[in-house]
Amino acid sequence: MRELRSRDVRSSWIILAQPAAHLIKHFELAPEVLVICSPWEEFQANDIRDAEETFRKEVRVDPGFALVVTHDNSAETRLRPVVPDHRRYLFVRDEELRTAQDPQMFLHRLLRDALSGRHLFDLRNPATGPQFFGRERTLEGLERDLVGGHSLGVFGLRKVGKTSLLRRLAAKFREVERDAMRVLPVEVDLLEIPFNRRDIAGAAALIDRNLQHELERAKITLPGTPMTAYDRLVAVVEFVHSKFGARVTLMLDEYEALLGGKLPLRDGIELLDWLRGIAQSHPNAFNLVLAGRNSRRLAPARIEGLDNPMHRFLRSVPVSGLEPEECRTMIRKIGGRMALRFTPEALDVMVCETGGHPGLVRTLGDLVDQQVPVADRSPATVDAALVSRLLPRFSRQVDEDMRELVNASNDFSQEAIHYLTHTAHSLPWIGGRIEASIHDALVGYGILERGRTAFRIGHFGTWLRENYETPVRASHG
Numbered sequence: 001m002r003e004l005r006s007r008d009v010r011s012s013w014i015i016l017a018q019p020a021a022h023l024i025k026h027f028e029l030a031p032e033v034l035v036i037c038s039p040w041e042e043f044q045a046n047d048i049r050d051a052e053e054t055f056r057k058e059v060r061v062d063p064g065f066a067l068v069v070t071h072d073n074s075a076e077t078r079l080r081p082v083v084p085d086h087r088r089y090l091f092v093r094d095e096e097l098r099t100a101q102d103p104q105m106f107l108h109r110l111l112r113d114a115l116s117g118r119h120l121f122d123l124r125n126p127a128t129g130p131q132f133f134g135r136e137r138t139l140e141g142l143e144r145d146l147v148g149g150h151s152l153g154v155f156g157l158r159k160v161g162k163t164s165l166l167r168r169l170a171a172k173f174r175e176v177e178r179d180a181m182r183v184l185p186v187e188v189d190l191l192e193i194p195f196n197r198r199d200i201a202g203a204a205a206l207i208d209r210n211l212q213h214e215l216e217r218a219k220i221t222l223p224g225t226p227m228t229a230y231d232r233l234v235a236v237v238e239f240v241h242s243k244f245g246a247r248v249t250l251m252l253d254e255y256e257a258l259l260g261g262k263l264p265l266r267d268g269i270e271l272l273d274w275l276r277g278i279a280q281s282h283p284n285a286f287n288l289v290l291a292g293r294n295s296r297r298l299a300p301a302r303i304e305g306l307d308n309p310m311h312r313f314l315r316s317v318p319v320s321g322l323e324p325e326e327c328r329t330m331i332r333k334i335g336g337r338m339a340l341r342f343t344p345e346a347l348d349v350m351v352c353e354t355g356g357h358p359g360l361v362r363t364l365g366d367l368v369d370q371q372v373p374v375a376d377r378s379p380a381t382v383d384a385a386l387v388s389r390l391l392p393r394f395s396r397q398v399d400e401d402m403r404e405l406v407n408a409s410n411d412f413s414q415e416a417i418h419y420l421t422h423t424a425h426s427l428p429w430i431g432g433r434i435e436a437s438i439h440d441a442l443v444g445y446g447i448l449e450r451g452r453t454a455f456r457i458g459h460f461g462t463w464l465r466e467n468y469e470t471p472v473r474a475s476h477g
């Protein structure tokens, strides 16, 4: 047991305890768990802040949860807003622990109920910290491209993990010491433009607010005070470059908002035009990442009569599902933390049905979690038969997502759905140049397998067979 006492004498004790071997095995825990003991009447938000700081520094600590032993009855309810959503804080009354007949047993039950009952697959928000899996190669590629000065378009299906990926990338850039900084990432979710400021000034103000947050986080103070949001971005770009030799990377998530989705088209185009200008005048100091569902809105040279500033400007990075091995690891680890053991065959079914699309994987994983009672997890084995039995329910749950896949495919080309129904019904399609480009797009977005005409998201093939009739004859594209 290691004890870390924080600076402030009024704060609680933070203890890193080694759990018993059977607990580690049962819940796939790391070698140490974090325990906060609070002798005070009131458990405080500061205690959680200190614990989070410890999680950041100590790599041997299990990131999934913290055990809080406190006298404060209302701590759990009161502090709910400050507890991070990717970590469980388990509150135990000190008296309860003291008076338990068998404290070992008490803790085991507490952990079993709390950890198994966490519903870790059911995460609707972007995945961060221990909830994020895989994407190593994509992250390396993105990093290389950005440091090399490219501006990027990150495109992928709904819920495939674009925002999670950008967050992870930004977090990686922030990990290094300020003086070794190569990239200062500024993340912006364009859906946050307030509804009463849907114009270029509103978008610029949002970018400016996030830029200032990032400066604070990196403890960078600008010399001088630029008058406008526009001046400030340029001033920061120049300062960060001259002082640290680093660049500013502006990540605009949900780029569609700019092209008629939220702002008047003219304003969105003007903003992008301005940003492209900065990138071109500061090639070593600024670049741009746009993320969205697909590149269709950005591809043409002109958009509704206006010159498109992003035409041939962005390097396109399609995001598909997790690689099979990454996906298996994700399911095994998340399951393991809730005392669910997936057999290799069960993992095969899950990878095959979802193509590693993290939103779909989580939906199916959550159905498994709901199916296995907590009391049976000592731990519980999940086999292929169990997963297969849940597929009809999965099918109902993802019906809307499958429709979205059809829409996404139609976005590439109106012909895509014919190509897909032929593939689903195993009918030959006499291809040509257009068909080859549809095929490539469907592969890039992780709908079809690379190198053969088969569905990567297996469930989508089944769904098409059930929802679209067999084409009467083979088409000639």
Ligand SMILES: Nc1ncnc2c1ncn2[C@@H]1O[C@H](COP(=O)(O)OP(=O)(O)OP(=O)(O)O)[C@@H](O)[C@H]1O
Residues within 6 Å of the ligand: 123, 124, 125, 126, 127, 131, 132, 133, 134, 135, 156, 157, 158, 159, 160, 161, 162, 163, 164, 165, 330, 358, 359, 362
């Ligand atoms: N690398 C990952 N590991 C584990 N889970 C992930 C990963 N990426 C995404 N997810 C999960 O998938 C879901 C979708 O993630 P995210 O919001 O990042 O996708 P998105 O592509 O930005 O979605 P949208 O199209 O709605 O903007 C979330 O539940 C998230 O937790």
Ligand SMILES: [Mg+2]
Residues within 6 Å of the ligand: 162, 163, 164, 253
């Ligand atoms: Mg997103």
